[in-house]
Structures are given as structure tokens and as C-alpha cells.
Amino acid sequence: MIEQFFQIMTLPLLACFVLTGIHAYLGLHVIEREVIFVDLALAQIAALGASLALIFGYGLDSPHSYWLSLGFTIIGAAIFSLTRFRKQLIPQEAMIGIVYVVSAAFLILVLSRSGEGDEHIRQSLVGNILLVPASEVWKIFGIYSVVGLFHYVCRNKFFLISQNPEKAFRNGINVRLWDFLFYASFGLVVTSSVKIAGVLLVFSFLIVPSACAILFSDKPKNRLMLGWTIGFLASVFGMVVSYYLDFPTGASVVCIFGIILVLLAFYKKLI
Amino acid sequence: MFFKLRKWFFIALFPIVVFGSFLALCPGDLYANEKVLQVVATTTTYANLVKEIGGDKVVLNHVASPKFNVHSIQPKPSDVRNVSEADLFAYTGLDLEMWMDPLVEAAGKPQFFRGRERSIDLSRNIPLLGVPTHQISRSEGDLHIFGNPHYWMSPENAKIMIQTILEKLIEADPENASTYEQNAKDFVSRLDSKIVEWKTLCAHCVGKEVVSYHRDSEYLADFLGIKISQHIEPKPGIPPTPKHMQFLEGYMKRNNVKIIIRPTFYPVDSAEAVAERVGGKTVTICQNVGELPNLTDYIALIDFNVRQLSEALKTS
Numbered sequence: 001m002i003e004q005f006f007q008i009m010t011l012p013l014l015a016c017f018v019l020t021g022i023h024a025y026l027g028l029h030v031i032e033r034e035v036i037f038v039d040l041a042l043a044q045i046a047a048l049g050a051s052l053a054l055i056f057g058y059g060l061d062s063p064h065s066y067w068l069s070l071g072f073t074i075i076g077a078a079i080f081s082l083t084r085f086r087k088q089l090i091p092q093e094a095m096i097g098i099v100y101v102v103s104a105a106f107l108i109l110v111l112s113r114s115g116e117g118d119e120h121i122r123q124s125l126v127g128n129i130l131l132v133p134a135s136e137v138w139k140i141f142g143i144y145s146v147v148g149l150f151h152y153v154c155r156n157k158f159f160l161i162s163q164n165p166e167k168a169f170r171n172g173i174n175v176r177l178w179d180f181l182f183y184a185s186f187g188l189v190v191t192s193s194v195k196i197a198g199v200l201l202v203f204s205f206l207i208v209p210s211a212c213a214i215l216f217s218d219k220p221k222n223r224l225m226l227g228w229t230i231g232f233l234a235s236v237f238g239m240v241v242s243y244y245l246d247f248p249t250g251a252s253v254v255c256i257f258g259i260i261l262v263l264l265a266f267y268k269k270l271i
Numbered sequence: 272m273f274f275k276l277r278k279w280f281f282i283a284l285f286p287i288v289v290f291g292s293f294l295a296l297c298p299g300d301l302y303a304n305e306k307v308l309q310v311v312a313t314t315t316t317y318a319n320l321v322k323e324i325g326g327d328k329v330v331l332n333h334v335a336s337p338k339f340n341v342h343s344i345q346p347k348p349s350d351v352r353n354v355s356e357a358d359l360f361a362y363t364g365l366d367l368e369m370w371m372d373p374l375v376e377a378a379g380k381p382q383f384f385r386g387r388e389r390s391i392d393l394s395r396n397i398p399l400l401g402v403p404t405h406q407i408s409r410s411e412g413d414l415h416i417f418g419n420p421h422y423w424m425s426p427e428n429a430k431i432m433i434q435t436i437l438e439k440l441i442e443a444d445p446e447n448a449s450t451y452e453q454n455a456k457d458f459v460s461r462l463d464s465k466i467v468e469w470k471t472l473c474a475h476c477v478g479k480e481v482v483s484y485h486r487d488s489e490y491l492a493d494f495l496g497i498k499i500s501q502h503i504e505p506k507p508g509i510p511p512t513p514k515h516m517q518f519l520e521g522y523m524k525r526n527n528v529k530i531i532i533r534p535t536f537y538p539v540d541s542a543e544a545v546a547e548r549v550g551g552k553t554v555t556i557c558q559n560v561g562e563l564p565n566l567t568d569y570i571a572l573i574d575f576n577v578r579q580l581s582e583a584l585k586t587s
Contacts, residue, residue, distance in 0.1 A: 008351045011377070112509050123369060128345050131373035246349040 008130075009239045012249055015132045015140070016238070019197060019205045020231030022144040022189055025151070027210035028223055029182065032162040035092050038080065038183075039190040039206055041100040043125060043199055045076040046191040048103040051110045051121050060121065072103075073191050077183030081176050086169055127198035130242070130249040140192050147185045158182060159220060201250040205231060208257040212264050234260055308444050310391075311354050312361040313368045314341060315560040316423055317393060317432075319568050321361055323458045324436050328447045332357070334374070337559035340536055341367060342507075346374045354378035358443055361436065364394035367420040391439045393432045397422045400489050421558070425490035426466050426573050430459055465570055469495070469577045476584045481554075482523060483532040484542045488556050491576055497584075503531065503542050511541050523549040530583045532556045535563070554583040 030038060049072025053065035076099060083095045111121065151158055161168045161178050168175050193202045209227030217223050238253030245252075308329045312318040318333040325331075332353040335344045341363075354360065354374060360383035362371055375383045382389040399418035422428045437455045441448045477496035483489075484503045492499045501522055505515050522528070529551030533539045539553065546553050556576050557566055566572045 004352065007355070007379075008348055008377070108509070112506065112512065122343065126343075126345070128370065128373070130348060130351065131346060131370070131377040133373065133376055243348045246347050248345050248347055250345075 005240075005243050009243055011132055011134060011137060012129045013235060013239050015129055015137050015196060016205075016235035016253065017232065018137060018141050018144060019193055019202070020209070020228060020235060022148055023193070023202065023205035024209040024213075024227030024231045025148070025224055026186055026189065027206040027208075027227065028213070028220060029158065029162045029186075030206060031210045031214065033092070035080070035096060036207060037093070037100065037203075038096050038186070039194075039202055040199055041096045041103070042073055042076050042183075042187040042190050043194040043202070044100050044107070045103040046070075046073045046187070046194070047121055047125055048072055048107045048110065050124060051107055055110060055113065060124065069191060070188070073187035074184055076103075077180055077187050080183045081179035084165075084175070084179055086166070124195055125199055127194060127196050127201070128250065129197045129201060129253075132196045136196050140196065143192055144189060147189055150185060154178075154181075198250050200254050204234075204254045204257045208234070208261055212261055215264060215268050215270070230257075230260055308359060308440065309353075309357045310359045310361060311350075311357040313363060313371060316558075316569060316572065317361045317363075319560045320429065320432060321359075321391075321436050321440075323569070324433060324451055324454045325440055326450060326454050328444065328450060329440070335368070335559075337557075337562040338536065340534075341559075342369060344368070344370055346370055346377075350374060351378050354380060354383065357383075359389055359391055359439060361391035361393060361439075363420050363423075364392040365399075365417040365420040389443065391436060393435055394420070394422065395435050396431050397428050400493060401486065419486055419489055421487045422490050424488060424558070424573075424576070425494040426462055426469070427494055428490060429462060429569060429573075433459060433462075461570065465574070469573065473497075473577055473581045473584075476580060479584050480526060480528045481530040481532055481580075481584075482519065482528055482545075484537065484539055485534055487534060487558060488532050488576075491556065491573075491580075495577065495580065497580065499532075501528075503539075503545065516541065516545060519545050520548050523551065530554055530580075534558065552583070554579050556580070 030036060046069040049069035050060055050065045052068050052072075053060065053062060056064065058064040079099060080092070080095065083090065084092060107121065157168075157173060157178050160171075161173065161175050161182070165175060168178075190202055190206075193205075197205075209230045210223065212230050213223035213226035216226055234253055234256045238256045239249070241247060241256060242249040242252035307327075308325065309332070310318075310321050310325065310329050311332045311334065312321055313333065314335050315333050315337045318331040321329060322331050332350075334346055334350045334353075335341045351374065355378035357380070360375065360380070362368055364385065372384070375381075380389075381387065384390065385392060399422065401419035402417070423432065433455050437451055440451045444451075473495045478498065480498040480500070481492065482501045482503065483492075483499050485507065486502055486504075489499055491497075501519060503511055503519065505511055511519075523545070529546075529549065531542045531546045531551065531553045533542045533553045533555055535555055535557060542553050556579060557563055557572060560566055560568060560572050562572075563575070566575055
């Protein structure tokens with residue numbers, strides 16, 4: 001019985017651990033910056049890029065499609081870093097929403113001119129963590145390690161521009177550049193994640209651990225430890241629930257995340 | 272911080288205890304019968320067809336519920352488990368089940384990959400419709416670059432599929448070959464007499480035209496001699512543009528086409544809207560066994576669809 005569980009759920013569980021590792025960290029930035037839905041916007045603009053390959057006659061699994069989606073992610077990163085000003089006229093959330101809906105609408109236009117319908121592209125936004133192949137787990141492990149290392153090396157700058165951009169401006173740091181580097185590396189991570197786990201699950205891995213951690217600590221290090229623990233627990237319980245009650249795997253993990261947040265809020269007497 | 276962490280840990284412990292006991296209480300394998308062949312089919316329709324041939328020598332599981340569009344199924348852990356325990360795997364082939372390759376891979380069954388020894392590719396020998404004749408280009412082609420995959424909707428094709436299933440069952444379990452052959456013979460003769468009945472029932476439909484929402488009824492129409500040349504969806508999954516709706520309205524009026532075929536699982540406001548404007552109506556056609564409660568087997572499925580079309584075209 002337990003053997004069977006591991007036979008089927010090991011790869012999804014490992015994938016969840018890898019996702020937890022990077023997203024619990026990136027989530028801290030996202031919450032500090034109050035750009036909650038930025039991952040959805042970047043995933044959508046990446047999907048638009050991938051679909052453009054169809055117009056040029058290449059498949060969605062071709063390298064052209066991959067590079068186009070990466071290129072569009074970079075464009076998205078540039079938009080978000082260029083629209084952050086010292087004195088913000090349009091809120092960043094508004095920009096994120098606009099990028100999301102406009103790229104979603106463009107996607108519909110592109111698909112209406114391409115041969116293939118939206119089934120394939122929708123697949124790339126839904127993902128199914130249950131069926132993740134070992135090669136993908138290795139791939140994201142590699143990419144996220146590099147991004148994680150980059151962020152670790154430059155952690156002072158990244159945390160400063162997220163937590164206290166005013167101070168960063170005063171210190172003469174090139175905030176635009178560091179913002180761009182942040183969003184570009186972030187975009188690289190979420191577009192890879194969304195492909196295997198889908199937008200719902202990626203959003204949860206990003207936001208819930210850090211939202212929980214903020215209730216308990218204000219030091220980034222402690223928050224990160226707590227975030228990782230929560231992500232780990234949600235992944236394990238999500239897999240168990242999905243396997244034994246035979247529910248779709250991604251949705252199970254998301255619901256467990258929700259339950260954990262409610263329990264912690266109870267504990268902190270917030271509810 | 273660490274004092275708080277400890278309390279927090281106890282809260283985390285609670286679900287561990289609950290799920291741990293749940294794990295311990297879970298029953299073992301419900302049936303571990305080694306005598307029967309275990310077959311997984313991607314759809315209920317294929318599961319039914321394999322069951323007709325295999326009888327009590329096979330146990331069937333299916334992946335896609337008939338209530339959903341088979342394109343966008345999300346397999347569950349039980350599906351992976353069923354596939355990993357199966358002896359044979361039956362599927363549409365072409366590119367209908369896009370979740371199939373990852374599913375087979377996750378189950379660790381390379382022998383179920385397309386064209387491998389334990390896979391039953393039901394599209395074998397089927398005369399396909401809608402195969403692009405010009406050079407395939409994704410920018411102008413169709414979703415289905417291999418041809419229209421809804422071939423099981425024609426009972427003539429079902430006979431070819433039965434032959435494929437029969438060969439694969441015998442290959443996997445030669446001991447029961449005579450049983451399988453007998454079952455297949457019985458089923459085909461039942462199907463043959465039904466085919467005569469269906470053709471008679473729809474004799475008045477021959478040469479008439481209908482419009483379809485999705486490209487999923489061409490084989491059925493072809494079997495009955497009904498013409499389908501226009502679709503509400505310009506491309507699978509893409510909503511119709513205003514121009515296309517206008518064109519369809521004109522086309523249907525000009526050619527006195529009154530019937531629009533609709534599937535059960537899409538919202539089809541656009542089909543209803545066009546039907547209303549041309550003074551026609553929509554007719555529901557089912558794709559799979561079990562899509563409606565009374566469609567218990569393949570013959571019931573086709574029977575329902577034939578009667579729906581026969582009725583609709585009688586009044587028009």
C-alpha cells in the first residue's frame with residue numbers, strides 16, 4: 001500500500017519540494033512588493049510568446065516556442081521594472097492586471113489565426129503535477145538552483161529594493177536594473193513552474209508560505225524557514241489526500257495550503 | 272521565535288495524526304485477481320467495446336469521464352495506478368488524448384507507448400476523414416493534423432476497432448482465444464443487424480445537411496449519408512467571430528439548413544443563437560457511453576444519436 005503510494009507520488013512530491021524551495025523565497029519578495037498576481041501575468045505573457053511560434057509554423061514543443069516564451073517573459077519583466085517609479089502614479093497591481101488581460105486577449109487573437117485550437121496552450125497553463133516526468137524535475141532543479149544562487153549572492157540588493165525602495169533610491173542603487181533582474185529571474189522560474197504545475201498551484205507555493213510566515217516573524221531568514229516548512233507540509237499532505245481520496249493532485253495541494261493558512265490564523269487569533 | 276515554533280509544530284502534528292490513522296485504516300488491494308486481463312481504456316466507449324469482446328475474462332478501467340471533453344482531462348492518482356497495473360491499454364491514437372503519453376510515462380509502462388506491443392491503437396485500419404490533403408502547415412491546418420479523431424462515432428468503424436481489440440486480446444491471452452472470437456462474432460452480428468435498422472430509420476436523412484458545433488460528428492453523418500460542411504467553431508476551442516456567425520446565418524438560410532448539432536459538455540449559446548435566427552433548432556449528439564444515464568453501451572449510444580438525427584431531420 002505505502003509502496004504503491006511512493007511508486008506513484010514520489011516524482012510529484014519531489015517536484016513540489018523543488019517548487020517550495022524557490023517559491024517560498026520569491027514569495028517573500030512578492031508580498032513585500034505587493035505585486036501578488038505578477039506570476040499570473042508573467043505566465044500569461046509567456047503563453048502568448050509560446051503561441052506565436054504557431055503563427056510561424058512551429059509546434060508548441062519546438063525550441064522556437066520555448067525561446068519566444070522566454071523572450072516574452074523578459075519583455076514582461078522590462079514592463080514591470082519600467083513602470084515602477086519613485087512616486088507611483090499607476091499602482092503596480094494595475095499594470096500587472098493590464099498585462100494579464102491584454103496578453104490573454106492577444107493570445108485569443110493569435111490562436112484564432114493559427115491552426116491549432118486553444119487546447120494545447122491551455123494545457124501549458126493548467127499543467128498536471130501528477131504526471132511530471134523525472135527529466136522535468138531535474139530541469140527545474142537545475143534552473144532554480146542557478147536562480148537561487150544568484151539571489152543568494154545579491155541578497156542585500158534584492159531585499160533592499162523590495163523592502164525599502166526609497167532607501168535604495170537614496171543610496172544611488174540602480175533600482176530599475178535590479179527590478180529588471182528580479183522580474184526576469186522570477187519570470188524564468190514561474191514560466192517553468194507553471195508548465196508542470198499550473199497557475200493555481202504555483203500561485204499557492206508563491207504566496208501562502210510567505211503569507212503564513214509573515215504572521216510569525218519579521219526576519220527574512222525565519223520567514224524563509226517557516227515558509228519552507230509550510231510548503232513541505234502542504235506538499236506531503238496534499239499528496240496523501242490526493243492519493244488516498246483520489247482527488248486531482250494540484251488542487252489537493254492548493255486546498256491543503258488554504259487549510260494550513262486558516263489553522264495558523266486561528267492560532268494567532270486573527271479569526 | 273523558537274518557543275512559538277514549538278507550539279506551531281503541535282498544530283502541524285494534528286493533521287499528521289489524522290492522516291496517519293487514515294493510512295493505517297485503508298484497506299489493501301480490493302481485488303488481486305491474477306486470472307483476468309486488466310485493461311485500461313482512455314474512454315468509456317472503448318472500455319465498453321473491449322468488455323464486449325473480453326467478457327468476464329477482462330477487467331476494465333477507463334480514464335476520461337464521459338461528462339467532460341476528452342481533450343482536457345486531468346488524470347488522477349487512481350488512473351496512474353490503474354495504468355501501472357494493467358496488461359493492455361486502449362486509446363484513440365492520433366492526437367485526441369493529449370494527456371496520454373505523460374500518463375503512460377508516469378505509470379512506468381513503456382509497453383503502452385504508441386505502437387508498442389501492449390498498446391491497442393484503435394485507429395488502426397480506420398479510413399480517416401479530414402486528413403489534410405495539402406502539405407501540413409500548422410499556421411493554416413487544423414487542430415488534428417492526423418485527421419479527425421472522432422472515428423468511433425461510425426458503427427462501420429466499430430467493426431474495424433473490434434478486430435483490432437480481438438487481435439490484441441488473443442495476443443495477450445491466447446488461452447481464451449475461442450471465447451474472444453465467439454464474443455466478437457456475436458457482437459458484430461448484433462451490430463450488423465442494428466446497422467440495417469439505423470440506415471432504414473435515417474433513410475429520409477440521406478443528402479440532407481446539418482451544421483455542427485464541433486468537428487465531432489462527421490463520421491456519424493458520413494455513415495448516415497448526412498452532409499456536414501460548416502461548423503460553429505471556426506477552430507476547436509475558438510469562439511466564432513461575428514463575421515463567421517453572419518456567414519453561417521446566411522449559409523443556413525440559403526441552403527435551408529435548420530439543424531445544428533451540439534455536444535453535451537460545451538456551453539453552446541452561439542449554436543442556440545444561430546439556430547434561433549434561422550428558425551431552426553439544435554440537436555444533442557453524445558460522444559461516449561455513459562454521457563447520459565441511459566447510454567449504457569455502444570449500441571445504445573449510436574442508437575440514441577441516430578434517433579436524435581432521424582427525429583430532427585423529419586420535422587425540418
